[in-house]
Amino acid sequence: MLQALLATFLWSTSFVLVKGGLREIPPLTFAGLRYGIAAVCLAPFALRREVGKALRGLARRRWAELGLLGLLLYAVTQGAIFIGLQELPAVTVNLLLNLTSPLVAGLAIFxxxxxxxxxxxVGIALFVVGALVYFYPPQFAEGAMGALAAVVLGVAANAGSVVLGRAINRKQSLHPLAVTAVSMAVGAALLLVAGAALQGVPALEARHWAVVIWLAVVNTAFAFTIWDHTLRTLSAAESSILNGTMLVQVAVLAWLFLNERLTSRQGLGTVSAGAGAVAVQLRGRAHPRLDGEESGSSAIAGG
Structure with missing residues (x-):
């Protein structure tokens, strides 16, 4: 339980670290470097002999599914989230990310x-009410609407990636860690190419690399690994509740380090939305999550 809580805490600190890094690092390149390095760290564990053999035997269609997962979960979702965090408060982005759970519940029907x-x-209703309370009346800084649109796009892509990830994992021919490492590498490559083409190649200093490497190694590769390990013993309810604590964790961290303050109305909306997101996830057994199925929230995480 403590290991799982540590993973959610690390994912929560990602919002603060990413917000700070975005002051000087272009978002797409930042995201690409983070997940590219993380994929390299996960590769030795994900591509063990038996897993490597399974990968070599994959049909083209399965490789295409992994590529599509990388496009949705990392290139689109993470790219959009990093862009959104440039202009929007971390708490706002985190709340929007939790919309993933209700969206997945709806998509899974079809x-x-x-x-x-x-x-x-009931959870979906609670989330909707909480989101309405949080955002009413709508007040966004000038230039923030583009960032809001990017995050909404990211949430939609994240929901699609969760459904696709479930379909891939149901076939049980690959370990979830291998699915994550391969899709992460694909998404990171796309992000780096897009970042270089659209935002140029930045000259990063040692302090920039320190943030990127910490996010990649500790907040992504290490956090995912311990979360994957704890899911062998955690129930679905326990993992969902721990995921739900991220809304509160991010709010507290953003208040302490980013000077983002919530009104009582926004706080009430956050609690309601968080409770709703947890309720929506309370179905079936906990499964090894694809980084970024981070209840939505963990997507930044934790991605």
Missing amino acids: TLGEKPTILQW
Whole structure:
């Protein structure tokens, strides 16, 4: 339990570290470097002999699925989130990311044949009410609408990636860690190419590299590995509740380090939305998550 809580804490600190790094590092390049280095760190564990053999035997269609997962989960989702964090408060982005859970519940009805339980419908209602309370009346700084649109796009891509990831993992021919490492490498490569083409190649100093490497090695590769390990013993309810604590963790960290303050109304909306997101996830057994299925929130994480 403590290891899982450590993983969620590391993912929560990612919001603060990314916000700080974005002051000087272009978002797409930043995201590409983070996940590219993380993929390299995960590779030795993900591509062990038996897993490597399974990868070599994959059909082209399965490789295409892994490539599509990398495009959705990392290139689009993480790229959009990093862009959004340039202009929007970390708490706002985190709340929007939690919209992933209700969206996945809806998509799963049509794509996976999963019908939401009564508790999940209640959770969806709680989330919607919480989000409305948080954002009403709508007030965004000048230039923030583009960032908001980017995050909404990222949330939609993240929801699609979760459904696709579930479909891939149901086939059980690859360890989830291998699925993550391969898709992460694909997404990181796309982010780096897009970053170089659209934002140029930045000259990073030692302090920039320190932030990137910490996010990649500790907050992504290490945090994912210990989370994957703890899911062998955690129940679905426990993992969902721990995921839900990220809304509070990010709010506290953003207040301490980014001077982002919530009004009582926004705090109430955050709690309601967080409770709803947890309720939506309370279905079935916990499964090794694809980094970024971070309840939505962990996507930045934790990605």
